[in-house]
Amino acid sequence: MPVDAFLFDKDGTLFDFAATWNGWAAKMLKSLSAGDEALAQAMAHTLGFDLAAEVFRPDSFVIAGTNAEVASALCPYVPHMPEPELEQYLARNAAEADLAEAVPLAAFLDGLLERGKVLGVMTNDAEVSAVSQLERAGVLDRFAFVAGFDSGHGAKPDPAPLLAFCEHCGISPQRSAMVGDSLHDLQAGASAGMRRIGVLTGLAPREELHPHADVVLPNIGHIPDWLDQQDH
Structure with missing residues (x-):
C-alpha cells in the first residue's frame, strides 16, 4: 500500500x-x-x-x-x-536552541511535496517550540499539521495525535507513515496502524528500533530511495 x-x-x-x-x-x-x-x-x-x-x-x-x-x-x-x-x-x-538539521530540510521536504505527499510534525516538545524552530529553519509552511504534547491531542506513545494528523489530512493511517528516532514514535505508529520508519539521528541504536519498525534508515534523507523501492 x-x-x-x-x-x-x-x-x-x-x-x-x-x-x-x-x-x-x-x-x-x-x-x-x-x-x-x-x-x-x-x-x-x-x-x-x-x-x-x-x-x-x-x-x-x-x-x-x-x-x-x-x-x-x-x-x-x-x-x-x-x-x-x-x-x-x-x-x-x-x-531558541541552535538547530542542526538532520539533512537540508527545505530541499528534502520540497522533494516529498513534489511527489504529492502530505507532511506533518508531531513532537513531545511544546507546540510553541516546534513552530518556532520550524519557522527558523524556513520550513514551517511545508507542513499541513504541527502538534506538540500540549496541542490537545496527547503525547506519544499515545496514538491519538497521530490519528489526529490522519483525520486532519483526510488520509487513512494505513496510507500514512510515522517517522521517528525513538520507541515512543514507533510504538505510537504501531498503535495507530501506520507504517513505521525509524531513523538513527537520535540516540537509539538500530537494534533497539528494528523490531518495531518497517524499516530503519540512517536519516530522513533516505526516504525518497525507500519510496522508490516500494514502487517496484
Whole structure:
C-alpha cells in the first residue's frame, strides 16, 4: 500500500538530537543552577545528562519526554520557580536552541511535496517550540499539521495525535507513515496502524528500533530511495 502522508517527529528526526540538544542542555542547567556545581550535577543526573561530557545518555527520559515531564523532574531543584513557570521557561529556551538539521530540510521536504505527499510534525516538545524552530529553519509552511504534547491531542506513545494528523489530512493511517528516532514514535505508529520508519539521528541504536519498525534508515534523507523501492 502506498504511503501518501508522512508524520515526522522533530528532535532526533528532522533535527539531529545530539547536535541540537546537548549544548543547549548544558547551558540550561548552568543557568538554572546559577553557578552551583553540585546543584547542576544533581539536575543533570535526574535528566540522564552527563554534565562533564555534555551529552545525554541513551536511556535519558528527556529524549522522548515532554516539557511537562522535564519541568516536573527539575522542579525540586528550582524552588524559586513554580512548575508551570519552569515549564514555560524550558519551552521558551528550547525555541531558541541552535538547530542542526538532520539533512537540508527545505530541499528534502520540497522533494516529498513534489511527489504529492502530505507532511506533518508531531513532537513531545511544546507546540510553541516546534513552530518556532520550524519557522527558523524556513520550513514551517511545508507542513499541513504541527502538534506538540500540549496541542490537545496527547503525547506519544499515545496514538491519538497521530490519528489526529490522519483525520486532519483526510488520509487513512494505513496510507500514512510515522517517522521517528525513538520507541515512543514507533510504538505510537504501531498503535495507530501506520507504517513505521525509524531513523538513527537520535540516540537509539538500530537494534533497539528494528523490531518495531518497517524499516530503519540512517536519516530522513533516505526516504525518497525507500519510496522508490516500494514502487517496484
